[in-house]
Amino acid sequence: MPAKGEAFVSVSISAPSIRLDRAGVAFDGQALFAGLDLVIEGGRWTCLLGPSGVGKSTLLRLVAGLVPGLPGGGVTAGDRLPIAPRIAFMAQQDLLLPWLDARDNVLLGQRLRGERPDRARADALLGELGLSAAAGQRPAALSGGMRQRVALARTLMEDRPIVLMDEPFAAVDAVTRLRLQALAAERLAGRTVLLVTHDPLEALRLGHRVFVMTGRPARLSDPILPPGEPLRAVDDAAVLALQGELLRRLADDGT
């Protein structure tokens, strides 16, 4: 018996692993990171923490093929198929178009691709995320948390096996953030997710593996494996202990 809402997590989805081999990016001749190896495991959440400016978003954009990598490095999917067409992206700013209502924002990807908009599915997703009453409302009429839920609905509408998230819940209050984390964990289960966040607790709640990126050129920590499975409780003693350790690591970094 599928759990409530599970209908939107396609069981046929094939979520590939992604491999960075000796990957690097430089701006103005200065390497932000170089020779970086990382395996983003298929069908699991990988979380990336690090101080501001260290290069987390750039690493995410490298995976998406939006910035050129340094020669000699590479980003490949485990199944060797192209990565970019299989990506859905969710950012800190909800990136909703202000002149479209919530439903049409969810349908934006289909419209831009010239596909027939699947209104029924958009409405079902909005309903699943508690936004039925907001379907016909424009972003300006919605709270920040509601807008981020619309953005999450749009991400889910794309139904991609790879999801890249760049501080997706940073702009909302703490309680809304916890709710959005729970929704995302449930709805994105089984996909390959790379989440960039400033929030150690968020990484520890959601991640199968957590990496800390520090220094210039930046390097990655060994993977941190929080105990148990996501979504972890905020008051889990092991999570809280790791949170303290991660905060210490981030505070000690001299970037």
Ligand SMILES: Nc1ncnc2c1ncn2[C@@H]1O[C@H](COP(=O)(O)OP(=O)(O)OP(=O)(O)O)[C@@H](O)[C@H]1O
């Ligand atoms: N297109 C670009 N051209 C030049 N420099 C860039 C470009 N994109 C990013 N940078 C620089 O690279 C560095 C890392 O940026 P990036 O956004 O990846 O960091 P971040 O770790 O995600 O930071 P934050 O947590 O503050 O978002 C910054 O100094 C930024 O100014």
